[in-house]
Amino acid sequence: MPKSRFYVGVDVGTSSVRAAVVDDQGTVLGSSVKAIRIWNDQPDFYEQSSENIWSCIISAVRDVMKECKVDQANIKGIGFDATCSMVVLDANFQPLSVSPNGERQQNIIMWMDHRAKKEAEFINSTKHPVLDSVGGVMSLEMQTPKLMWIKKHLAQTWAEAAHFFDLPDFLTWRATNSLSRSLCSLVCKWSYQADNTGRTSWDDDFLGKLGLEELKENCYSKLGQVVLAAGCPCGQGLSQTAADELGLRVGIPVGTSLIDAHAGALACVSCSSSKSQLPDLDQRLVVIAGTSTCHIICSSCRVSVPGVWGPYFSAMVPGMWVNEGGQSATGKLIDFVVEGHPAYNTVRSKAEQKGMHVSDYLNDLLAQLVVKRGCPSIAQLTQDIHMWPDFHGNRSPVADPKLRGMMSGLSLSANDEDLALLYLATVQALAYGTRHIISEMERSGHTVSVVYMCGGLRKNKLYVQTHTDILGVPVVLPDSEESVLLGAAMLGACASGDFPNIQAVMAAMGGCGEVIDPDTSVSGYHKRKYEVFLEMLKDQNKYSDIMASS
Structure with a gap:
C-alpha cells in the first residue's frame, strides 16, 4: 500500500478537542488540541455548546493539516469519536437550550451531568428487560434518564426538539448532513436493542412505560432511523460546507463514529507486543483512563455482569459482545x-x-x-x-x-x-x-489475562505501575500515546475502502506496545x-x- 494514504482522526473529550493526521501504519504524524467550554452553573449540571465544539474542531483540523504538511488530496478518510453527551437541535438544526437558565447555546447535556437522578431511579424501579443490557441498573449518565428530565423540566425545549444526537453522531451529521446513527452510541447509551439473533430496534414498551411514547413518532426520527456499525461510510462523505470549514476535499469518506472510550479500546486491543505472546482478544481488558475511566472487554459469547454496562452486541468489533465498567471520576x-x-x-x-x-x-x-x-x-x-x-x-x-x-x-x-x-x-x-470491577467481571465468566491502558493517565508512571501491581496482571502501554485519536482515524480508514473491514484496519494500524509486569x-x-x-x-x-x- 503506498505511503500517500493518510487519515484524519478527531477526538472530542471532556474538556478539549484533538485532531490528528495518521498514516496507514497507525503512526500519528501530528496533533492539535483546542480547549472547549464547560458550563457548571450548579452542582451536578454540566453543559456544553455544539457550536463551540464544532468551531474548535475546525481550528484543530486546519492546524494539524498545516503542521503535518499533508496534501489534502492524500487524506483518504476522516473519523470522529466523542464523549457520550447529548446534543439537542430543533427542526432547523439550531441549538435548543438544555439549561434551566434558558441559554440556547448550552444545548449539550454532558456525560458527567447527574441531574437525572430521580428519572434513573424510576427507570430502574420498572425492572424492565431492557435493563438486562446495562448490567441490570441504568446509570443516570445515560441518555434515557436525561430525555425524561428534559420532558419534565424543559417543556419548550421538549416541544421544539426535532433531533436528539449522541455527540459522536452529531459530529458525523455536521460533517456529512447524514442523520445516520452509530450502533455503538445507541446500544450503549440510548437503550437501543441489538443482539446476535439479528434484532436491531427500539423497544416500544420500554419507551411507553417511561412516558416517552412520542419518540416513536415518524419511525423514531428524533432518535435515529438509520443505524450503522463503526467505520461504515456516512452519507456521501464530507459535505461542501464541512469541507470548506475544515480545509479538506468534498466527499472524503467519513466513518461512522464511536464513543471516545470505545475508540481508544479499538486501537488498544489490536496492539501487539514483541516481548511476549498476548492472549486471545476476549481476555484483553482495556482501561481508558482520563477525566473518568472506562473498562472495556470484548467476548465472543454474551456475558452479563451485575452493575457493569452491557453486554452490547457489535458495539465496537462486529460480531463480538462488549462489557463496559467505569469510574465516573479518576x-x-x-x-x-x-x-x-x-x-x-x-x-x-x-x-x-x-x-x-x-x-x-x-x-x-x-x-x-x-x-x-x-x-x-x-x-x-x-x-x-x-x-x-x-x-x-x-x-x-x-x-x-x-x-x-x-x-x-x-x-x-x-x-x-x-x-x-x-x-x-x-x-x-x-x-x-x-480491581473491584474486574473481580465482578471474572465472577460472571470473563477471564482477564492482560490489561491495556490508554488515555491521559497512562503517561503517569505511578498510576500505571500501581494498577499493574494491584491487578496482578501485565499492563500493555501502546507505543502510540494517542490511542483514542488513533481509534478515530481507524474509523476513517475503514470508511475509505482502503481496507476490507474494521478488523483489517485494526491489524494494520494497531502497532506495538510495552509490557509492564507487576511487582509481586x-x-x-x-x-x-x-x-x-x-x-x-x-x-x-x-x-x-x-x-x-x-
Missing part, C-alpha cells in the same frame, strides 16, 4: 484531591521551577520518602491511609450514584509530604476500584489494603442504614 478526582490541599500552591511552584508536571514532582517526592522513612516500597507509604474514591458516585460495579468518597487516616499535617501521601492513596484507591513483592500488602477498601463500602452502607432509620 483524573478529575486526582486533580480535586491535589489541587484542594493546603500545600498545592507550594508544590505547584516547586514543580514549575523544575520544569515538571505536578504529578511527576509528587512521584519523585514519594521516591524520596521511601528512602527517608526506610519503607520497603512506595506502595507501603500508605499503610494507615485509606480511601473510597467515589466522590461522584459509583458507576461500576456497585452502580450507585449516591455513594460518596471516604478517607481514613487523616491528620493535621499539611505539608508537601502529606499531599504526596494523599495523592498516592488516591491513585491506589482508583486501582482498587478497577507488594502483592500481600495490596491484598490487605483491598480488604480495607471493600470494608469501607460496607461501612458506608451501614452509615446510610443508620441515618435512614427512624
Whole structure:
C-alpha cells in the first residue's frame, strides 16, 4: 500500500478537542488540541455548546493539516469519536437550550451531568428487560434518564426538539448532513436493542412505560432511523460546507463514529507486543483512563455482569459482545484531591521551577520518602491511609450514584509530604476500584489475562505501575500515546475502502506496545489494603442504614 494514504482522526473529550493526521501504519504524524467550554452553573449540571465544539474542531483540523504538511488530496478518510453527551437541535438544526437558565447555546447535556437522578431511579424501579443490557441498573449518565428530565423540566425545549444526537453522531451529521446513527452510541447509551439473533430496534414498551411514547413518532426520527456499525461510510462523505470549514476535499469518506472510550479500546486491543505472546482478544481488558475511566472487554459469547454496562452486541468489533465498567471520576478526582490541599500552591511552584508536571514532582517526592522513612516500597507509604474514591458516585460495579468518597487516616499535617501521601492513596484507591470491577467481571465468566491502558493517565508512571501491581496482571502501554485519536482515524480508514473491514484496519494500524509486569513483592500488602477498601463500602452502607432509620 503506498505511503500517500493518510487519515484524519478527531477526538472530542471532556474538556478539549484533538485532531490528528495518521498514516496507514497507525503512526500519528501530528496533533492539535483546542480547549472547549464547560458550563457548571450548579452542582451536578454540566453543559456544553455544539457550536463551540464544532468551531474548535475546525481550528484543530486546519492546524494539524498545516503542521503535518499533508496534501489534502492524500487524506483518504476522516473519523470522529466523542464523549457520550447529548446534543439537542430543533427542526432547523439550531441549538435548543438544555439549561434551566434558558441559554440556547448550552444545548449539550454532558456525560458527567447527574441531574437525572430521580428519572434513573424510576427507570430502574420498572425492572424492565431492557435493563438486562446495562448490567441490570441504568446509570443516570445515560441518555434515557436525561430525555425524561428534559420532558419534565424543559417543556419548550421538549416541544421544539426535532433531533436528539449522541455527540459522536452529531459530529458525523455536521460533517456529512447524514442523520445516520452509530450502533455503538445507541446500544450503549440510548437503550437501543441489538443482539446476535439479528434484532436491531427500539423497544416500544420500554419507551411507553417511561412516558416517552412520542419518540416513536415518524419511525423514531428524533432518535435515529438509520443505524450503522463503526467505520461504515456516512452519507456521501464530507459535505461542501464541512469541507470548506475544515480545509479538506468534498466527499472524503467519513466513518461512522464511536464513543471516545470505545475508540481508544479499538486501537488498544489490536496492539501487539514483541516481548511476549498476548492472549486471545476476549481476555484483553482495556482501561481508558482520563477525566473518568472506562473498562472495556470484548467476548465472543454474551456475558452479563451485575452493575457493569452491557453486554452490547457489535458495539465496537462486529460480531463480538462488549462489557463496559467505569469510574465516573479518576483524573478529575486526582486533580480535586491535589489541587484542594493546603500545600498545592507550594508544590505547584516547586514543580514549575523544575520544569515538571505536578504529578511527576509528587512521584519523585514519594521516591524520596521511601528512602527517608526506610519503607520497603512506595506502595507501603500508605499503610494507615485509606480511601473510597467515589466522590461522584459509583458507576461500576456497585452502580450507585449516591455513594460518596471516604478517607481514613487523616491528620493535621499539611505539608508537601502529606499531599504526596494523599495523592498516592488516591491513585491506589482508583486501582482498587478497577480491581473491584474486574473481580465482578471474572465472577460472571470473563477471564482477564492482560490489561491495556490508554488515555491521559497512562503517561503517569505511578498510576500505571500501581494498577499493574494491584491487578496482578501485565499492563500493555501502546507505543502510540494517542490511542483514542488513533481509534478515530481507524474509523476513517475503514470508511475509505482502503481496507476490507474494521478488523483489517485494526491489524494494520494497531502497532506495538510495552509490557509492564507487576511487582509481586507488594502483592500481600495490596491484598490487605483491598480488604480495607471493600470494608469501607460496607461501612458506608451501614452509615446510610443508620441515618435512614427512624
